[in-house]
Amino acid sequence: MAVSYSFPTNIRFGAGVTNEVPDYLKSLRLIRPLVVTDATVSRLPFFEKFISLLTTEGLTVYVFDDIHKNPVKSDVMKGRDAYEYEECDCIIGIGGGAAMDVARAIALSIHHREDLFYYDDLEGGTKYIINDIPHFVTIPTTSGTGSEVGRSAIISEDDSKRKRILFHPTLLAKQVFADPELTYELPPEITAATGMDALTHHVEAFLAKGFHPMADGIALEGIRLIFQSLEKAVYKPDPESRTNMMIASLMGAVAFQKGLGLVHSLAHPLSTLLDMHHGLANAIMLPIGLQFNLQGFEDRYERMAATIGFVNPSAEEFISAVIALNRKLRIPELGNLGVEPKHIEALSALAIKDFCLPSNPKPISQEEIKQLYLKSISTTIIH
Structure with a gap:
């Protein structure tokens, strides 16, 4: 029997590891992150503290939180526009599955300019994912989806709500910061x-x-x-x-x-x-x-x-x-x-x-x- 299987990405795990993010980015000469999250997370005290940490350390941060609970393609397109308008050089997905999916899809869309669903895995679109994506970091705030270590994004069509899947090893985060402290106040x-x-x-x-x-x-x-x-x-x-x-x-x-x-x-x-x-x-x-x-x-x-x-x-x-x-x-x-x-x-x-x-x-x-x-x-x- 001959089979193929693979294993995912780099994980930094432990209480407080999100404090390491600024030094990590600066070590790679990345200073303009697009931080993708949802509107609920963006109003929480820990998130405000995280953004303050990034800016205090000299990074120029743009927060994009205009996403649906079940993400749709237009969320991704608005995020891509924000990334380009703000001249960002990397992407941080922070939150639960919705934020991670949108962040990953935005990352795909930056250097893959066909319609987003041209790259739908179930339609054979994976073979068209041939370019690199911007440097991509994930930070989970819930303990459920595991999207921080995933290589796929599930995005729905705006009108029909049909779910489409974008999948490729290129879409793995370059670095995961998994900090249990971010889940302490979950209801x-x-x-x-x-x-x-x-x-x-x-x-x-x-x-x-x-x-x-x-x-x-x-x-x-x-x-x-x-x-x-x-x-x-x-x-x-x-x-x-x-x-x-x-x-x-x-x-x-x-x-x-x-x-x-x-x-x-x-x-x-x-x-x-x-x-x-x-x-x-x-x-x-x-x-x-x-x-x-x-x-x-x-x-x-x-x-x-x-x-x-x-x-x-x-x-x-x-x-x-x-x-x-x-x-x-x-x-x-x-x-x-x-x-x-x-x-x-x-x-x-x-x-x-x-x-x-x-x-x-x-x-x-x-x-x-x-x-x-x-x-x-x-x-x-x-x-």
Whole structure:
């Protein structure tokens, strides 16, 4: 058997490492960063402190925060215009997944001047990504998406809201500054949703088609860390739980280079059409996806159950543990979030075309997807 697999980028990890960013940039003679974030993060005290640090150290900073919660192409184009107008020489993505995706897409667009979606990976556009990108730094502020170590950006069309994916090793950050201190003040509901997002990345990566033993090992360790730390990070946060969750988050994005699956394909339309938080959507759909994929893959579920401490591990115990964790974190049911049967047709039409579905371990039809959505809004799953 001959296979190919790869491993991502440089990470500086630890409390307070964001203080090193100015010296890092100046050592490379970079002095005009475009800082890409979202409007919520840009108003937080830690962000103001970070920008003040950059400017005090002699850097000329332009902040771009005009982005949607689920980013669209026009966000990227406005960011590119800002980069060029302000004569920036590097890009810092700071925030959660949306900010990272927009920052990475802006970086791509600077030296790739065709329409942004000309480079859509699912349309074969990756082969046209042939030029370098500006120096790109990422700083996560949540422990969920792991986008700081990713090589892709998910951007939606402005009108249809169809998600498009830009993917290439060139899009990796040159340097990640992962500072758990930036997550200390996250509210419980965001900590819970982003943490379950990270768990979904690990679980789906472990179940995904394909051969990637390093990704499998990372996924199992990430699952262990999250079950050990997430509940505490939500309700009684301390430096250890926050650190473990940030480690698990970036590990999740490393692991899912192997692939994702049905849970993400069910979750993406909930964000696209109904503007639901991506991590929350994943949390809600994870038990549904696990139940669908169970038959034929019991051994994988047993390994996950063993990883979180079951002495006599079984597939059913692992699914039950995920459901129990959702309940402990007060993850709501889909039907309580305004999702109704009238939404199912449009949701399933997007889900069946989702870019994560091909790596799901089992095939699924659009009709089966409809039934999974209906089940998720009409029943509470009990084991």
